[in-house]
Amino acid sequence: MRIVIAEDAAMLRDGLRMLLTARGHDVVAAVGDGEALRAAVAEHEPDVAVVDVRMPPSHTDEGLRAAIRIRRDHPDVGVLVFSQYVETRYAAQLLAEGAHGVGYLLKERVADVADFLAALDRIADGETVLDPEVVTQIMGASRRVETLATLSSRERDVLALMAEGRSNSAIASALFLSYGSVEKHVSQIFAKLGLPPSDHDHRRVLAVLRHLQA
Template identity: 90%
Template sequence: MRIVIAEDAAMLRDGLRMLLAARGRDVVAAVGDGEALRAAVAEHRPDVAVVDVRMPPTFTDEGLRAAIRIRRDHPGVGVLVFSQYVETRYAARLLADGADGVGYLLKERVADVRDFLSALDRIAAGETVLDPEVVTQIMGAGQRAEALAALTARERDVLALMAQGRSNTAIAGALFLSYGSVEKHVSQIFAKLGLPPSDHDHRRVLAVLRHLQV
């Protein structure tokens, strides 16, 4: 099996390369950013690319976006996203483009090297390998997106201003609404997002989190 590794942490990258080589896998390239990953895949045409999510230059989602482009440009190359993080938006896109030969595992939840090697073998064979936590978070993001889609355009405007930390009075001024109208919109937002009154949770904060997480 021919493998390309993309991991920005040099120690982890070298450790993973040595681990795989010691177990008979041919690591044809080990790189530290998304652009180098795409170049390595184009040059070596590996069976599987092992990709971290957060890499230079912004350390946000470069690796996952590179994985999506690899699947588009080289559909025969399997992709294993191996990260500490679940980036739901791009993970859903990666799977939506075709889940055959795709995996997403969380580093802290892989306790046995044999499980990791088995995942690589299965992905190279065209199977899908997903950590249950990844599935849960992707499904949760989809449900949050559906809830937000139920908001009217005006309710989305109000929620966006809530996310900026605006008070109801400030929102009323920004949208040229009465204070009472803003209160009604906020109440509808809470209802549609499934946020009932609670003595323990701050509904305004929870609504903003839903807005930011999708």
């Protein structure tokens, strides 16, 4: 896998580079600010960019805003936001740019290197990987829309787990439900959110985006 790293902390940047290289990945660039990140992605067209949120010059949200630009300009490049911080406004916007091949993980909550590497693989394969705490904070910062208010408590539980990228089987296990019950809840969620079957739109992604942007 070809990877670009954007991290302003030099020791962490070098540590990530060494870790990924040791695991057989090709780190084509490791940079320390948003402008350098965008330039590196344009030059190398990596499979995934690993991006911190707060980078120079203001150390606020440059990395996340650069990630949004990358999603617009290079939609085939996966983006993993890897940070200590959740910037809810731009996180929702990042997902709105297209929820395939995108992830947002919190550094202090990644306890196992294998989980981090697995997340990279999933993002490179076009999946969505979200830390549950990221989902919770985005939800907390968002106001409820009328359509979401029609969901039952159980349907909201199912939708929250969908937002974490879980399959129906994983949701069934987490909520101690049968697979068939989860399928029924998912169908009800689609119906209540006005998401009919379509050959062109991924209803699961659209439902999650409604949930996060509410």
